[in-house]
Amino acid sequence: MPAEARAPTDLLNGPQREAVLHHEGPLIVFAGAGSGKTRVITHRIAELVQGYRVPPYEVLAVTFTNKAAGEMKSRLERMLGPELTRDLWVGTFHAVCARLLRRYGEAAGIAPNFTIYDATDQRALMTRVGRELGLEERRFPPQQLLARVLREKQEARGPESFEGDNYFDEVAKRAYVLYDKQLRAANAVDFEDLLLKVLAIAESETPEGEHLRGRFRQILVDEFQDVNTVQYRLVGALAPHRNVCAVGDDDQAIYRWRGADVRKIRGFVRDFPGARLVKLEQNYRSSGHIVAAALGVIGRSSERQPKELWTAEPAGEPVSVVATRDERDEAAWVVTRLRAELDAGTDAGHIAIFYRVHAQSRVLEEAMRAENLPYQIIGGHRFFDRAEVKDLIAYLRLVANPKSDVDLLRIINVPSRKIGQKTVERLGEVARERGLSMYEALGPVCREDLVPTAAKKALGAFSELMDGLMRAAPTDTPHALAERVLADSGYEAALKSEDTAEADGRLENLREVLSSLADYEEEQNAAGEDATLEGYLARITLQSDADQIVDAPRVPMMTVHAAKGLEFDAVFLCGMEDRLFPLRSDDPNRRCDVEEERRLCYVALTRARHRLYVLHTAMRLIYGQTRYNAPSPFLGDLPRKVVREVLTDAHKDAVTAFAAGRSPYATAQHGGDDDEVGPSRLGGGFGARAGAGSFGRGSAARRSPSFSPRRVSEPPRAPGERYLEAEPDDGSSPTVRVGARVSHPHFGLGVVQKVDTGPDPIATVKFVGQTPKRIKLSFLSSA
DNA sequence: ATCCGAATATTTTTT
DNA sequence: ATATTCGGAT
Secondary structure (H helix, E strand, C coil), X not given: CHHHHHCCHHHXXXXXXXXXXXXXXXXXXXXXXXXXXXXXXXXXXXXXXXXXXXCHHHEEEEECCHHHHXXXXXXXXXXXXXXXXXXXXXXXXXXXXXXXXXXXXXHHCCCCCCEECCHHHHHHHHHHHHHHCCCCCCCCCHHHHHHHHHHHHHCCCCHHHCCCCCHHHHHXXXXXXXXXXXXXXXXXXXXXXXXXXXXXXXXXXXXXHHHHHCCCCEEEECCHHHCEHHHHHHHHHHCCCCCEEEEECHHHCCCHHHCECCHHHHHHHHHXXXXXXXXXXXXXXXXXXXXXXHHHHHCCCCCCCCCCCEECCCCCCCEEEEEECCHHHHHHHHHHHHHHHHHCCCCHHHEEEEECCHHHHHHHHHHHHHCXXXXXXXXXXXXXXXHHHHHHHHHHHHHHCCCCHHHHHHHCCCCCCCCCHHHHHHHHHHHXXXXXXXXXXXXXXXXXXXXXXXXXXHHHHHHHHHHXXXXXXXXXXXXXXXXXXXXXXXXXXXXXXHCCHHHHHHHHHHHHHHHHHHHHHHHHHHCCCCCCHHHHHHHHHCCCHHHHCCCCCCEEEEECHHHCCCCEEEXXXXXXXXXXCCECCCCCCCCCCHHHHHHHHHHHHCCEEEEEEEEEECCEEECCEEECCCECHHHHHCCHHHEEEEECHHHHHHHHHHHCCCCCCCCCCCCCCCCCCCHHHHHHHHHHHHHHHCCCCCCHHHHCHHHCCCCCCCCCCCCCCCCCCCCCCCCCCCCCCCCCEEEECCCEEEEEEEEECCCCCEEEEEECCCCCEEEEHHHCEEC
16 A cells, blocks of 8 residues: 555654654644554554563553554554564453453452443333333333433433433433443443443552553553543543543544544643644645545634644545436446446445445445445444344353343244243343342242243243353353354254245354354464453444455445545545535434534545545435435535536436426426416525536526525524524414425425424425425425 | 234434 | 334234
8 A cells, every 4th residue: 555655654754753752741643634643653652662662561552443453453563573462452442441341340340241232232221221110102212211321421420410400301310220220230331331330440449440540551542532521531540640642633523422522632731731742734645636625624614723734645636526316316426437436447445435324325235236336335234233143142142141131031032932921021020029130030930930831831941041051151162152052042943944035044144143253263362362252242242333344345335434534545425415414303403513514524525535526416315205405515615626516417407307397306297387386486496406516607606505605595603503493483484284285386286294393494295196205385385 | 922014113423 | 215113813
């Protein structure tokens, strides 16, 4: 990779290089996109170990993904050799904490065989909590309770310090207490606990705390802008010596919704007195045009640290902004251009397709498949989320930690063992009454005839199965144990007897789990470590989307979030439309952080090395609805001189059809029988899109309002202000209610399903023979 | 207890 | 549009 050779630390200027390699004490590096920040960290580590003789096991490097950790390790291996590298602590906050918790967890009341509950498990647990509290599921959806509780946990606030100002919070507080209690009873932790427990130990005046605080002499943290409160405190607690090197870029902070706080970067200077600040502002990755485009978008951001990214690279190709008709037209354009890229010799693995939400991936995937183009979808419904895979994992987790009721509940009757809902409920009751886990309650329930005979027999069989597996666990390798589970539980047999294509697929997936277990064992052995069941389970639970990217000649397709930290020769960024990117929910209560969306856009643009294609559609079918979105306001922030505009034929057709007074988008049977809603009114809507392609030249501002920085129809907003204001229905909007019959000049008669109020009210309307469509109220007349 | 079809919610982004 | 949950019938 030429980039590798271009930007090592020896290209840094004197003082920067000096600080990065030799500064003692706190150091913060503001590393602009593509400025080689990972390289900074690896070189500093190498210098610490080799130059300063810091023992590698006293160096902790925190990365954002496991994949980044792996890459960092392999780079270090080349610099330091395998022995030294093996002893370094390199990993994500979560992975590192999981490891520490196995060792120090007893001090926080966690047995070393603890289970990590993923989002699904957390939701399952919260659902049970809600039921136990007798909460109505409609009023208190477990998902929302969980979100509320996790928000508290991300801020390191326990239930006692819950700042409730409404009834929902009151309830959430009670849910929090019980949720945590159940986790403890199950000897399980959620993602937040993993960090919180370690933090609690590290901040405690115990021998373990003492030990933990002295454990790492040097700590390096990558992607510091996305560190949340707990992680920040954790760094502080683990580094009483203040030897912390934080590397980040506030322009790339995209996880505020997850509790990350950009201001932590500023707090660093306060909390780590004497911190040395280094700025890396040269981008070694992207062409001049691409850097200029990205700067156009981020330059409009407020509240950023002063810095000026620049590049010495040639301007290169202009950025293509492509106007398409709909999502299929968009996908078709991508696929065609992609083919040309491949024909020109670009490696498929060096081209990426980005989108804002996973829901956009399907159409693109279909287009890729239809054209026989190699691709891999990153994230979405992940492999380990498949039902059969989760079942097998649940067996393994229950074997490792019999107290985990969530896992028991998942597999107690899978495959069917004639254990019904009633029986399971009874088992749960007994367990609760006696303070036992459900697994522990199996014995008493059977012995004391607390369930009917048939149920007793079934429970007994299940109990025996699990006991057998648990006896085998200490001597079996994880792989052998998994095979035993599949055989003894009858799971494999049940699938085989189904003898359908679907069952075959499931078996195939299970075999894949087995091979991933084998891989794990092999890897651990190679590293001279034990291959433990707990280790494997933690690893798969803590895997991130980005971790799945394999280095193969296939085009990776992913959300922009997953693209963080990656780079590609060519990038296709799809769905650059208002309301999709920046993403705004239909729900007026949900606010949208436009500034964060802007940074996200910046991240997307800066992934591209040489060629960047940005696409938007005039209409889009998403979530079962057709939406007519204006081009993203971010497009208006691209400097005109770096952009090449492209209009697909379909988009042009749509525009011409519109100009002729026919609906560009309605299906054939609809004529142009305009009534009082004439083309001139439509002009305000579709017309804006029709001109979407025109950058530059005098008339653009008039014909293409969506490309000017501010739209005439929307007042200027203060930075950080809520994007979508929920306004009380003051009667100024047309009186259209749910259920009202309305007509649209092109779609005909319809019934209003939903009305979103606001400055520009939008109704969801079901027209005869159409999928529900979202239409601005101004386009509708009552019928 | 299980199966099937209908109703119902859910859709940002993720360790 | 899709996934999951629920209710009623078998």
